[in-house]
Amino acid sequence: MINRDLIQKLAEMLKNEHVDALMAAPGHDLVFLLGHSPYLCERFQTLVITAKGEAFYICNRLTEAEAIGFMDGNKVYQWMDSEGFTETVKKAFEEHNLIGKRIAVNGTVRAFNLIKLMETFEFTPVNGKHYLEMTRIIKTPEELENLRISSQIVDKAFEDIIHFIKPGMSEKDIKNELARLCMHYGADAFMGGIVAVDANAANPHYFGDSAIIGEHAVVEMDYGCTYKGMFSDITRTVIVGNATDREKEIYNLVLKANLAGEAAAVNGAWIPDVDMAARKVIEEAGYGYEFNHRLGHGIGYAGHEAPYIHGDNKMHLAPGMAFSCEPGIYIRNEIGVRIEDVVIINEKGETEVLNKCTKELVEIF
Amino acid sequence: MINRDLIQKLAEMLKNEHVDALMAAPGHDLVFLLGHSPYLCERFQTLVITAKGEAFYICNRLTEAEAIGFMDGNKVYQWMDSEGFTETVKKAFEEHNLIGKRIAVNGTVRAFNLIKLMETFEFTPVNGKHYLEMTRIIKTPEELENLRISSQIVDKAFEDIIHFIKPGMSEKDIKNELARLCMHYGADAFMGGIVAVDANAANPHYFGDSAIIGEHAVVEMDYGCTYKGMFSDITRTVIVGNATDREKEIYNLVLKANLAGEAAAVNGAWIPDVDMAARKVIEEAGYGYEFNHRLGHGIGYAGHEAPYIHGDNKMHLAPGMAFSCEPGIYIRNEIGVRIEDVVIINEKGETEVLNKCTKELVEIF
Numbered sequence: 001m002i003n004r005d006l007i008q009k010l011a012e013m014l015k016n017e018h019v020d021a022l023m024a025a026p027g028h029d030l031v032f033l034l035g036h037s038p039y040l041c042e043r044f045q046t047l048v049i050t051a052k053g054e055a056f057y058i059c060n061r062l063t064e065a066e067a068i069g070f071m072d073g074n075k076v077y078q079w080m081d082s083e084g085f086t087e088t089v090k091k092a093f094e095e096h097n098l099i100g101k102r103i104a105v106n107g108t109v110r111a112f113n114l115i116k117l118m119e120t121f122e123f124t125p126v127n128g129k130h131y132l133e134m135t136r137i138i139k140t141p142e143e144l145e146n147l148r149i150s151s152q153i154v155d156k157a158f159e160d161i162i163h164f165i166k167p168g169m170s171e172k173d174i175k176n177e178l179a180r181l182c183m184h185y186g187a188d189a190f191m192g193g194i195v196a197v198d199a200n201a202a203n204p205h206y207f208g209d210s211a212i213i214g215e216h217a218v219v220e221m222d223y224g225c226t227y228k229g230m231f232s233d234i235t236r237t238v239i240v241g242n243a244t245d246r247e248k249e250i251y252n253l254v255l256k257a258n259l260a261g262e263a264a265a266v267n268g269a270w271i272p273d274v275d276m277a278a279r280k281v282i283e284e285a286g287y288g289y290e291f292n293h294r295l296g297h298g299i300g301y302a303g304h305e306a307p308y309i310h311g312d313n314k315m316h317l318a319p320g321m322a323f324s325c326e327p328g329i330y331i332r333n334e335i336g337v338r339i340e341d342v343v344i345i346n347e348k349g350e351t352e353v354l355n356k357c358t359k360e361l362v363e364i365f
Numbered sequence: 366m367i368n369r370d371l372i373q374k375l376a377e378m379l380k381n382e383h384v385d386a387l388m389a390a391p392g393h394d395l396v397f398l399l400g401h402s403p404y405l406c407e408r409f410q411t412l413v414i415t416a417k418g419e420a421f422y423i424c425n426r427l428t429e430a431e432a433i434g435f436m437d438g439n440k441v442y443q444w445m446d447s448e449g450f451t452e453t454v455k456k457a458f459e460e461h462n463l464i465g466k467r468i469a470v471n472g473t474v475r476a477f478n479l480i481k482l483m484e485t486f487e488f489t490p491v492n493g494k495h496y497l498e499m500t501r502i503i504k505t506p507e508e509l510e511n512l513r514i515s516s517q518i519v520d521k522a523f524e525d526i527i528h529f530i531k532p533g534m535s536e537k538d539i540k541n542e543l544a545r546l547c548m549h550y551g552a553d554a555f556m557g558g559i560v561a562v563d564a565n566a567a568n569p570h571y572f573g574d575s576a577i578i579g580e581h582a583v584v585e586m587d588y589g590c591t592y593k594g595m596f597s598d599i600t601r602t603v604i605v606g607n608a609t610d611r612e613k614e615i616y617n618l619v620l621k622a623n624l625a626g627e628a629a630a631v632n633g634a635w636i637p638d639v640d641m642a643a644r645k646v647i648e649e650a651g652y653g654y655e656f657n658h659r660l661g662h663g664i665g666y667a668g669h670e671a672p673y674i675h676g677d678n679k680m681h682l683a684p685g686m687a688f689s690c691e692p693g694i695y696i697r698n699e700i701g702v703r704i705e706d707v708v709i710i711n712e713k714g715e716t717e718v719l720n721k722c723t724k725e726l727v728e729i730f
Contacts, residue, residue: 039559039570042472042494042669062569062658065697081659082676107407111474112494119492127484129407129477176548183541194404204427205404293427294446304407311447332430 002047002072006033006135007055013131014051020101021050022128027108028302029132031229034070038063044085044113050096058085058092085113086120093121104128107302133298133306138320141347143230143300147322150187150232151342151354153225157181158236158357165219165364167240171195172209174221182225191231191303193223201237201336204293204328216241218335224303231303233324234355235340238362250287250329250337251361257281257327258339258359261295261309267319267349272311278327279311287329296324299342319349367412367437371398371500372420378496379416385466386415387493392473393667394497396594399435403428409450409478415461423450423457450478451485458486469493472667498663498671503685506712508595508665512687515552515597516707516719518590522546523601523722530584530729532605536560537574539586547590556596556668558588566602566701569658569693581606583700589668596668598689599720600705603727615652615694615702616726622646622692623704623724626660626674632684632714637676643692644676652694661689664707684714 014022024030024047026040038045038059045059045067056075057067064078079088093099100122105114107129114125139147160181165174172195179190196206197213201220213219222235237254239247261278275295282291294310297303299322307315309323326340341355379387389395389412391405403410403424410424410432421440422432429443444453458464465487470479472494479490504512525546530539537560544555561571562578566585578584587600602619604612626643640660647656659675662668664687672680674688691705706720 036572039572041570060658062695064657065695066568066570066572080657081673084677105476105480107475107477109476110472111470111476111479111490112472112492114476114479115470115490115492118490125476125480125483127477127480180545203431205406205431207401207404207431292429292445293425308446312449330427330430 001070002034002055002074007049008053009135010049010131011051011053013135014049014104017131018102019051019104019126019128021048021096021098022104022106022131023048023109024106024132025108025110028305029106029108032132032136032301038066040108044089046109048092048096050098054096056092056096058089060085086116089117090121093123099123102126104131106132130306136301137298137306138318139300139322139344140320144320144322144344144346146228146230147232147300147342147344148354150225150227150230151234153182153185153187153227154223154232154234155355155357156185157223158221158234161221162238162362162364165213165238165240167213167215167217169213170209171197171200171211174219175209178221178223182223187225187227188229189226191224191226193221196220196336199333199335202330202332202334204330204336204338213240218247218337220336220338222338222340229301231299231301233299233303233340233342235326235338236357236359237337237339238364240364243361243363247335248361250331250335253282253285253287254327254329254337254339255359258325258341261325261327262341262343262351262353265317265325265343265345266351267317267345269317271307271309271313271315271317274317275309275311278325282327282329290329290331291327292330293328296326298323317345319345319347321345366435367399367420367439372414373418374500375414375496376416376418378500379414379469382496383467384416384469384491384493386413386461386463387469387471387496388413388474389471389497390473390475393670394471394473397497397501397666403431405473409454411474413457415463419461421457421461423454425450451481454482455486458488464488467491469496471497495671501665502663502671503683504665504687504709505685509685509687509709509711511593511595512597512665512707512709513719515590515592515595516599518547518550518552518592519588519597519599520720520722521550522588523586523599526586527603527727527729530578530603530605532578532580532582534578535574536562536565536576539584540574543586543588547588552590552592553594554591556589556591558586561585561701564698564700567695567697567699569695569701569703578605583612583702585701585703587703587705594666596664596666598664598668598705598707600691600703601722601724601727602702602704603729605729608726608728612700613726615700618647618650618652619692619694619702619704620724623690623706626690626692627706627708627716627718630682630690630708630710631716632682632710634682636672636674636678636680636682639682640674640676643690647692647694655694655696656692657695658693661691663688682710684710684712686710
């Protein structure tokens with residue numbers, strides 16, 4: 001059901017930003033605003049919030065009944081498969097005096113749909129992705145508690161998976177088992193993951209799943225789930241067989257960076273400093289180029305949301321923020337190691353690392 | 366690896382459409398063009414194809430190594446988390462003389478990223494979603510064979526699930542088992558699904574999963590998987606207990622419409638006629654308003670792609686096309702029934718219904 005307090009909060013933000021309305025397509029933003037997200041296919045649909053505090057919804061007729069339910073008396077405009085959506089949006093915008101105005105979009109509106117609208121009537125499109133993320137950057141106590149439980153689920157899955165991994169299995173076998181374990185421990189949904197063996201892990205966003213675990217292998221697992229809509233996100237890297245000295249060197253460096261990042265992530269910390277605390281450890285050891293991404297990302301209703309933890313995000317950490325700390329070293333054609341926890345600044349301003357499963361190097365025999 | 370023949374085909378299409386370049390972000394289009402899709406998070410990345418037949422890639426540095434691999438000698442531009450992507454895109458566009466030109470986007474480019482680019486340099490955005498879909502609307506014999514296998518997998522899952530469903534289970538229990546069965550029968554991935562009980566099924570895109578199967582229940586299951594990148598998509602509706610006369614009436618009407626649609630879906634048929642063949646059955650019985658969506662959608666690299674089967678798509682069916690036939694009747698607060706098969710016009714011009722599991726009314730005791 002539409003949350004009127006959040007609509008008012010967003011309307012205030014739009015006014016301050018000199019924006020007349022915001023289109024929010026399905027996805028995490030609607031989980032936040034409505035308590036669930038309608039299913040998004042290629043058919044255009046959007047919640048529209050105006051700076052005056054009005055809300056209306058535009059969707060294909062097959063979502064109309066659902067939208068009438070969650071919009072709780074606010075207007076729903078519907079269009080048919082055989083006619084397209086642009087004229088319906090134009091009519092809705094005319095009725096709300098939004099033609100020619102500044103219209104923001106959230107992160108899930110597709111460009112091709114925006115272009116169709118730009119060809120149908122006059123308006124100035126504005127990037128509004130961060131409005132919704134900034135509205136929820138400080139988590140409520142209930143959201144923090146669900147983040148804790150979500151992280152406990154992936155921790156339990158990790159504790160089990162290290163007894164499951166054996167030489168001869170594929171990356172896919174391990175991913176499937178991680179999914180099963182997360183569901184078994186109470187996840188709403190498994191949010192996918194990366195299982196990357198040996199040099200595959202040198203690609204931080206490795207996409208494959210067919211490589212086989214050898215008698216000696218480095219296995220990087222990055223996965224998450226949701227619990228009551230709140231995401232978890234964990235990465236652990238384990239060794240099948242005895243770790244070599246080289247593997248220990250890389251692993252311990254990443255671990256040191258992970259711990260340095262978490263130690264720096266205190267209430268009030270300047271975000272670029274948090275990023276640098278971890279990065280410095282890796283740079284000083286000569287692997288700065290091989291740590292090729294930000295230290296982390298905010299997490300909550302989406303797997304990635306504000307606050308983003310990198311050198312250019314000029315914000316301070318505050319109570320209620322939740323984010324990942326995930327340094328990595330990626331050496332092409334050789335090895336990739338990443339260690340990731342979710343961290344929160346809790347209601348009391350304390351730093352809590354939500355993932356409590358071991359980060360010591362695990363060797364599997 | 367980038368497919369040069371397809372790049373040339375697309376370049377020709379761009380020239381004919383008076384478009385100077387196409388940006389294709391990750392997703393099904395890149396599975397089609399590269400053989401796999403890089404992982405898409407909120408970080409901007411895109412393959413760019415120019416009307417001159419050039420190809421280059423723009424991505425965050427964490428995807429650079431992967432992109433260098435699949436771009437096979439074509440240029441890769443990279444940007445860093447701490448600096449943002451817009452200046453890198455501008456530089457790449459300057460080098461390819463694309464500033465001020467007509468630039469198309471595929472279906473997965475996000476609007477907020479397009480807006481950032483529009484604020485950084487001059488160009489005219491164009492909706493290019495259909496260019497990629499039209500390039501692959503005629504499936505190859507290999508793609509058709511993989512579509513057949515993908516449909517066989519969901520058929521087998523259906524044959525098993527009817528022995529699994531029992532009163533007291535939740536919608537989620539059934540969805541999880543469908544996922545397990547599809548993976549067990551060889552799917553690359555389960556592509557999600559809808560399990561909707563009783564009145565929940567009156568919402569064609571029902572999103573919940575917590576309702577419990579009663580002693581008497583109507584259970585609609587709409588799910589799919591991929592096999593070697595090719596999607597399947599099936600819907601079956603079954604009854605727990607003895608079907609009432611009312612349930613039989615609605616079910617048999619939808620089945621009659623499904624069969625009428627498939628009978629009309631012959632090589633050379635006018636797509637609006639195929640839609641109408643099924644729709645007429647339901648309209649004549651007085652439920653036209655309750656069949657609130659198109660008859661079907663193309664399927665292949667994406668779950669929904671061209672050809673879309675509705676009254677406004679003025680095309681003829683041709684050998685190599687693959688699409689769903691999925692009439693439904695949705696009566697608010699009462700019942701929803703949908704029956705969906707994937708249909709192809711094969712290499713010989715014959716109509717093949719790929720889903721072969723029963724469509725007779727199944728009663729589960």
